[in-house]
Amino acid sequence: MPTMTYLQAISDAMREEMRADERVFLMGEDIGTFGGAFKVTDGFIDEFGPKRVMDTPLAESAIIGCAIGSAVEGLRPIAEMQFSDFVSCGFDQLVNVAGKTYYRMGLSVNITVRLPSGGGFSGGPYHSQNPEAWFMHAPGLKIVAPSTAEDAKGLLISAVRDPNPVLFMEHKHLYRRVKGDVPTGSYETPFTARIAREGTDLTVIAYGAMVHTALEATADLDGSVEVLDLRSLVPLDEEAILKSVRKTSKVVIVDEANQMCAAGAQVAAIIAERAFEDLDGPVVRVATPDVPIPFSPTLEQSVLPQVDDVREACRELLEY
């Protein structure tokens, strides 16, 4: 199995799918000759040509809306938002068209929207957001968030094949930092949670970049900590969450997104509703406070969940 970065795994997934399936094509700003703002589509235009690697005007609503239209006609577009933050400009098409079309008309909207998300590099309030919760609240959209290179490829392939609109939250900070063995050829990764590390005393639930923070924070704690990587937010793997919490009886949920109504809030609600009797302590959340992500590295570090914050939360709960 070749070793790849998270970024290469995403490219690999698209290349595999484009080679295998004529219906798959790409749309986005500067993705052609330039190869994308993060170089995820570097070289794609040479292999697949401008019809399948479509450079678009700066128009997110048009990108998503036209992706929807072509999907309704049987194509399988993968649309790139240059930064996940700019998906706000295509919000209406996702929430009101993509998410509702199958329910209303029985027409499937097979689109994948790639959203380079997350902070940690001084991108400031407009280039660091984790907008997944905006869309969790809108029925009809699936949302996945890989934390490893292997999952990045498998989840993206599953997303492209899924007949529904799927938002693919790829974390910018993992692009070149995370490397791993990635199977060659095509494979699908299911939209279910994965145990990143087994444990018996405490469960840490995270997704995306926070999986790595959680693993690092809990590597040398006094206690056996299980780390659950959600991988998919919609659908949310409730059984995997409950199973782990019932085993350990204690849970820390880590969100890089702003705390209010974040994905972790939904996880906490499910645990409260369905596993209250199994808990040996309060459900603890570590998340970004409800402010825009600041630019200055000092300020940014102080709001994004750090390894020490997670470690401290785990220690306290273990002792509870």
Next chain:
Amino acid sequence: MLMMRGIEERAMTLYRQGKVPGSFYDGFGQEAVSAGATWAMAAQDRLCILHRDLAAHIIRGVEPWRIFAQYMGRADGITRGRDGNVHFGDRTKGCVGMVSMLPDMMLIATGMAMAFKLRGEERCAITWFGDGSTSRGDFHEAMNWAGVQKLPVIFILENNQYAYSTPLDQQFAVNPIERAAAYGFPGVSADGNDPEAMFEVVRAARERAIAGEGPTLVEAVTMRMHGHAAHDDMKYVPTAQVEEWRAKDPIDRQVRRLEALGVDTQAVRDSVKAEIEAAVERALQSPQPDPETVLDGLFADEPALLEDGNGPWSGFRS
């Protein structure tokens, strides 16, 4: 214009030395667009400034050391470390900080103009945006509303040939300047590399606005001489195109003009350089923002509004 170029060149070095976090965007070659236009605005006018318009901030009186502190994310930066390097606007100078979602600021400017009209004030709002920005719905919504209401707003399209790597012919089939007529107001092209041409066109647009005749779309034809941001080597731009525009450098042209009038431009350069070095020194002394304050300022406790922008050089008075 010299100050803008000097600050940006110096900031790029600071960026390469790791003293400026994030990414860095400059307006090399586009100095005349913001300088000429801002000079034509009065102190009570409002500005929504884009990422390549540093001259507008300078003319409105933002001190260079605070601009460097802003780039470095320090406590004395205009946004106190909250927003990224070029995304700033000093409220006390009548300027709104840049919104990254392009061109959301066209609607903010239109709303300001609406307030002026509602209150019967002789004021005008101006906003800049790129050729890329003209593809989004908000561009059309702003133009349409401003046209319907005949609002005192000036839209400056910075046609600098590329939106990131996207050339004009991939951005639109018809130059957006043609669209103005469809919304019921004039669209005018100007040489964006000539500050005096920019000044003249914007001054006329302002007169129209103040007279209640409505908005104007001004196309400033120029070229983005550097990459989109510090990481971009702009390999996608043909060398001949760069060379063609290098010969039209707005600063060289203006310097030649001033020298013909007998101005000692070397003395100006020297004083700008000295001012920049002092500014960098002072900005480097500015502390990092205090993490204890990071939650402050999400909600206002009292009204905080835009003030007038009476800078040392600002204020063409009609």
